[in-house]
Amino acid sequence: MPRSADEESEVARELARVRPALVEPFRAALPGARAAVLTRLWRALAFEPLPWVTGREHAADGLTVRLADGRSLSGPPADPFAVDGAVTEVGLAGAAYRDPAALMADLDVPHGSAFAAELAGSAASSALSRADAVPLPGGTAWEWEQRVVDGHPYHPGCRSRPGFTVAEELAYAPEHRPVVRLGLVPVDREDCLVSGDWPAAWREGGRLLLPVHPWQARHVLRLPDVREREEDGVAAHPLMALRTLAVPGGPQVKTALSTRLTSSVRDISPGSVTSSAAVSAFAESVTPRLDGLLHVTRTLGAACDGTPDLAAVVREDPEMYAGPGERVLPVAALGEAGLTASSSWLDGFAVLALSVGLRLLELGVALEAHGQNLLVVLSPDGRPARLVYRDLADIRVSPARLARHGLRLPEGVPARIVTDDATALRRKLFGSLVAGALGAAAGSAEALAGLLLRSAPRLPPTADREALLRDPLPVKALTLMRLSPDRPGDRWAALPNPLSGRGR
Template identity: 30%
Template sequence: MLLTGRAALTADDATATALLNCLVREVCAPEQQVWRDGGRLVVRLPRAGVMLRAALARPPAGPVYRLGPPYEEHREGAWIAAAWDRLADLVAGELELATGRANPEFLTQVGDSRGALAAILDARAEPGPGGLPAAIARYVESEQDLVAGHRFHPSPKSRQGAPSVWLRYAPETRSRFRPHWLAVRDDLVAGEGDGEAFAALEALAPPAPPGTRLLPAHPWQLSLLAERPVLRDALAQGLVTDLGPAGPEAVVTSSVRTVYVPAADLFCKFSLDVRITNCVRKNAWYELSGAVALNRLLGPLFEPGTLLAEPAYRSVGLADRRLHEGLGVILRQGVGGLPGTPLLAGALAAPYGSTLAGLPALGTPDGALAWWDAYVAQLAPPALRAYLDHGVVLEPHLQNVLVCVDGDGMPVRAVFRDLEGTKLTAGRWDRETAGLPRRVREALTYDPDRGWNRVVYCLVVNHLAEIAATVADLHPALERVMWDQARRHFAFAPDAPELRALLAGVPIPAKANLRARWARSADRAATYVDVPNPLAPPAPSLN
């Protein structure tokens, strides 16, 4: 059985793996109900008393287990096969016992995610048409390679609506579409930031009628808003003109609602009133304003090309907040000016992908160690310095980081993106944010402890641990060596107590996605569980 992350993907196995990953991390391991049995991992549900087991590729070095089929349940003295839906039932029963609360939505969400992945696998196309520079084509492919989704989420592909509606807009099916254009009367255009930032996009769109400005819209979102009375009246009165789909194609990126327009080298982050995984993906009014405010505040702190700018947003100023938010689009800097070939970090860690394995630098153990050293050097210090030096909480998780590589695949720059998850620590930015509306300030702020937990989780658990495990899929003997090597990139500020604690080996926080789904809590309110710290110093030898 192949457990290197290159096995053929099935919706059943991917769903089972995600459920077991969550169960181990958030329920069984914290209660010391996990143990190895040869090449298998055995887990006991602490309250239900049920024992399960799965194949284990190798002993973990830190918080990442590499689990795979067969998945089995111990019943009446024997191990029998446990299908994904049986595992979902067992997980739900354990969580109900642990919390004293039921969640009638949970099994439906898991089933929807499994069904969505099956539909994606059936519809996944070959790479799209050519015509793009080689580096941009590889970048686009990386954005659309996250087929199985988050390995530590119980319903990573859960999407609201029928596949017949959303498959045409799914990144995993390598979707492209032309934006739908609206012309909005000048006095009804809402927006902030650099209005000229839209010029490159507007130049490729149909001409705006006199006295109007152009507004790109996501076709799916526009269909969801089509029956809003205020929008229907505005169209009937000529306040808004529907120009239809036009201009160059947009490529759907991993977030679904954000698209890349290669011809303009710009991203459009659209609102989408659809629940995807955890959240309805709309641009709330305070997030629209907050993106522009953060762009203004943070731009001077980062070297060019390390934080993708979000210089402006545009929407309609009609008397309907849902329209203002639902048609709001945030413009983001493109990738054309980045060095080498930008790749989505999530694609490098995709357990069923081939992006990382295709990099020449990883062909030998020595090359893999050099690659990892360069990777950590580009990613970790900038993310940590942003917090320690400036009180800026980046979210350097796998979907928020692009890694630029040279011709051999060696990392030459890490690029952070998406200001929605970026926060400012309370007390450090009070003067600079004093003029912002209260709700905008609240949305931009974390207390220091919460901010640090977010940085460490995203950087170490969500990101580096997954990359290290994927490299170890290629070279299994390296995983422990890689973490020993990584320590020096966390030792740049010896007076920082946060870094000293990390390097001393304190347990580190991992976001509890399973428990958050069970509690039906917002992503911002998600709790954390402690997991083993792979940066802990090597155990002393007794010889």
């Protein structure tokens, strides 16, 4: 039986035990979920610098990908910004594949077998997410986040959650709308690394109470006495990042979750704990130059026991930046809110997001402004008013650019986020905001081209703007990264600029 069929059958068996009403909806959702993952995989095969791809022939009626072993792949035209699951079949050496995991396994490339298993899990988990989706009324930002059922718009492992049982996905994943009770682990203050002001509510004499995700407590820390009883734990709503949760009436908490979700193992390094306050204060000092168009959620406190497995970062709730009658919406949920259907709304949002991103980049800060980190504040009449950004762990900062504007990089900012290389800075912003968030919102290369063309006259006239409108668009090569486990860090692909050949 093919790998995906094994995975799907096991999910169906588990569902029959823990949520039998979802078995038939799950089975009905499988073809669409496989197509969603296959569409993302075909994008990677079409555009990423995979070492075993020797050539590509793009035509109006399809794409042929030549492989180093002499075989070839064939499929529909590859639109790098299509996220609607339009690719339902790909050919390999004359055989037709509808199952992305089977296709990856039969490509027989280095590390392909392990990645095929992730794709099987991603398709099955995506089907489970779709099967359990229900219309939710517009409300808080975390409610909108839980409406995003398909995960990362471009990663074939968009719903890969190795190590999670079906029962655990239902209990902890945001699209299933659970309330997750975080445990509180007491750790002596002298044994902790602490940055910022740890919340008083999570102190107990000379000890800090560190929030821990129940999956982490059970599978990694194996702690017998984690306080997750009704009277001791912290009830919270999981967000798109799964390990980050919103505490009602309180902050958002990023917890360590030592399993692979899409591309990365989600622990929290001691280095990021110790630098978090400095990075937060630095961002807070720069954003006033943006005329109130961008707020960055402050890191209130971070702590760990000296390891990456028991750690937490406490951040402001983005909704504190909404005024009377305003709403805050994560950019990844724009489609669920019906906002991307309006070209005038999307134009206004694009001008706002690109202007803020380019102005901040000129100052020397490149945001990783993908749909999960970036939120938009909607005015009472629904217009995009300003932006909120959260999670500063992966921004990039240029001391030379800062100095040109009379700004200084403070002590305590980690060296790994510091660079004066224009390519690295542009990759960070353009790869996340343009090729990522705006590309997914537009939904096609043609629509993104129109969006950029209409926005261009209203953008700040910087060298970065010219690069954005002229050069190939950088994007993380997410499949290449998963097939290169011996080479950590980001790898990149260059997508055709949708404005190529157009006047502006």
